[in-house]
Amino acid sequence: MRFLIIPDKFKGSMTSEEVYRSFRTGVEQVLSDASFHFVKASDGGDGFLEAISMYKDCKRVAMKTLDPLGREISSYYLLDAKSKSAYIELANSSGMELLEPSERNASLTSTFGSGQQIADTIKKGAKKIYVGLGGSATNDGGIGIANALGFEFLDSNGNPLEPIGKNLSEVQRITQSYNYMEIKGIQFFTINDVKNPLFGKDGAAFVYAAQKGADAAMISELDKGLRNLSEVYVRQFGSDFSEVPGSGAAGGTGFGLKAFFKADFLSGITFILELSGIKEVLDTQKFDYIVTGEGKIDDQTLQGKLIQGVMELANSYNIPVLAVCGKLDVPLERLTSSGVQDVIEIGDPNKSLGYNMQNAKDLLQRRVYEYFKSLI
Structure with missing residues (x-):
C-alpha cells in the first residue's frame, strides 16, 4: 500500500x-x-518558511523586529538573492504564539514588526515579496505593516494614530510620511487559503478575533473599525477591496497588503505543492x-x-x-x-x-x- x-x-x-x-x-x-x-506543506501560516526552505535555496536573514505588543524580539525571513525574492512568515513577528495567553488582546496588537521585515527585504534588493499569512495575534487591517513602510493613519484632528486594532475606528485620513518607502517595481504576494472578507459576520473580527483575546464587545468594535478603514480607503482612493476573498485573513492583513501594496493573493497550499x-x-x-x-x-x-x-x-x-x-x-x-x-x-x-x-x-x-x- x-x-x-x-x-x-x-x-x-x-x-x-x-x-x-x-x-x-x-x-x-x-x-x-x-x-x-x-510532503512538507503549509497554507501560509506557521511553518511557512520551513516549507519554503525545503524546496528553495534561500539565505536565512536574522533581524530585530517588534512583536505584536511592540517589544523587541529576534526574528528572520528568507531571501533568494538570485531571483530577488523574499519570503516572510507573518507569525514570526506578529504571531499569537509570541504572546502568553493572558497577553492576547486583538485591540492592542499590531503587524508593525512584519512591516519592519518587509522594509528590510526591500533595502536588500528584493523585487518579489511573498508574505505567508496565518497564526497572527492581530486585527489591525494590516495598517501596522503599512505604517512601517511609511503610511500614516490620522484621526479627526490630523494626529497620527498608533497602528493597532482599537484605533481603526479613529482613522479619518491616510497619508504618506517623510519616511515613506518607495515600492514601485516591487511585487507583493499573500500566501494564504482563508477566504473571509474584511468585515461582517464572516469577516476577520467575528470569525477569528475571539481566539486572539477579544470578547463580544471588542469583536463588535474591531469589526466597526475594519469597516471604517475600508470606507476611508474607498473615499480617498476609490477602490473597495473589503469583499475580496482573503481580505479578512490574519486580522485583515490581506486587505492591507492588497490596498496599500497591490498584493496578488495566492493559494497557500497550491503555492507550496507547486514548489514541492x-x-x-x-x-x-x-x-x-x-x-x-x-x-x-x-x-x-x-x-x-x-x-x-x-x-x-x-x-x-x-x-x-x-x-x-x-x-x-x-x-x-x-x-x-x-x-x-x-x-x-x-x-x-x-x-x-x-x-x-x-x-x-x-x-x-x-x-x-x-x-x-x-x-x-
Missing part, C-alpha cells in the same frame, strides 16, 4: 514531520511492505491514500485551510483521503461528502486535553495501528 502524506502540524503537540513519522510507524506495524512519500513538485509525482506514481490532518478539524478547516487544499488535490487525481486529527469537531459527513474516506481521531475522550497533547505521537501511532489492523 502506498501513502502520500501531506499533514499540517498539530499545534502545540506535533510538527508535520512528527505526524508523518508516527503515522508511518503505526502503519508499518501492520503493513510491512507499505511505502510512503512525505508533487503534481509531477502524482502524474508518474500511484497512491492508495493521500493522508492529511491537523490538531482540530472544525469549521475553519473547511474555510480554505491546508486540509481543504489537499482534499481538492486528491479529488483531481481520484485518490481517497484519510484524515487524522486530535479532535473532530464537525460531523463526519461534512468531510466524507468532500472526498474524505475516513477520519482517525486520536484524542482519548477520557483524558484531559493536556494529556492528549503531550502524548499525541503515541496516540497517533496507536490509533493508526488499530485502524489498519481492523481492515485486515
